[in-house]
Amino acid sequence: MAEKSSIFDMIGPVMIGPSSSHTAGVVRIARAAIRVLGSLPTHATITFYNSFARTYEGHGSDRAIVAGLLDYPTDDKRIREAFEHAKAAGLQYTFQGIGNASTMHPNTIRLQLRDERTGSEVDVIGQSRGGGVIRIVEVDGFPCDFSAGLHTLIIDADDVKGSIAFIADVIAHDDCNIATMNVSRKGKNQVARQFIEIDSALSEVALQYLRHLRWVHQVRYIPAIE
Structure with a gap:
């Protein structure tokens, strides 16, 4: 007999899909990073590691990270058109993937951000832990461990x-x-x-x-x- 699902099995963050790890968590990593930068960036180098490197295009993580850099919340319908909105906002970005970083969490992203208007730069590494939960684990080479939920x-x-x-x-x-x-x-x-x-x-x-x-x-x- 099949096991019945509980309502609690289906509760997750309010978000644009398809996956809380690949979209909601990714958006939140980017939103945390721009707050460390202190502004919206004009340039971003985005590196996906391990499983993210293999799936970021198919699972929409590329759009999610760009949407987060524009400070869109996880349930914002504009996430689906993030590339078009980024172009209109003047945000320049590049993607790269590294699929065999054995020392890193499977769902890791590095954001190297720059705001040409202020001269500010920041280098942030974050992990998407599932259910929209994230950890920021490095800022400018300094190890750390915060969730951005506080x-x-x-x-x-x-x-x-x-x-x-x-x-x-x-x-x-x-x-x-x-x-x-x-x-x-x-x-x-x-x-x-x-x-x-x-x-x-x-x-x-x-x-x-x-x-x-x-x-x-x-x-x-x-x-x-x-």
Whole structure:
């Protein structure tokens, strides 16, 4: 006798299909990346790895990633015509696939983005974990692990004693709870990058205070992405 399906087996993200891994997750990776960049890009090099490299055209991941770079949400009907919208917006992009990256998650995407208007660049690696869930695992060569489902701070600061505790104290005094924190540096006494997920929004006053600290170089704030 066939097993009956539960309603809970069919619930997933509200999205344009065909697959939450290949569309919703891909859109969300791109939307997270443009928030790290701080603007919509004018140029993008998009690399699909492993299973994504073999299926991105047939499963619509190519359109999904371009739609995300235009900041379209996962349920936006314009995803199907993303290439046409990108052309109208002046977004230039290239695709490439690497099918045998054994150290990477099967559904991995690398986005190398540039905004010629501001001179900003960013290099983001994300994973689509299924059901629309993503993890951003690297930014500009700094390892990290955040979902973009919570409010996220990315802080570049001098690698000085007490800096992590000081920043955590500022966040706590703004009545925000830290969910996860990942600190990465490329060498001792070099600039360290802190990736901090928090449960609620940080106030503009707290953000400006952090930005004006002498030993803080850059603060990027990414509100939670639906």
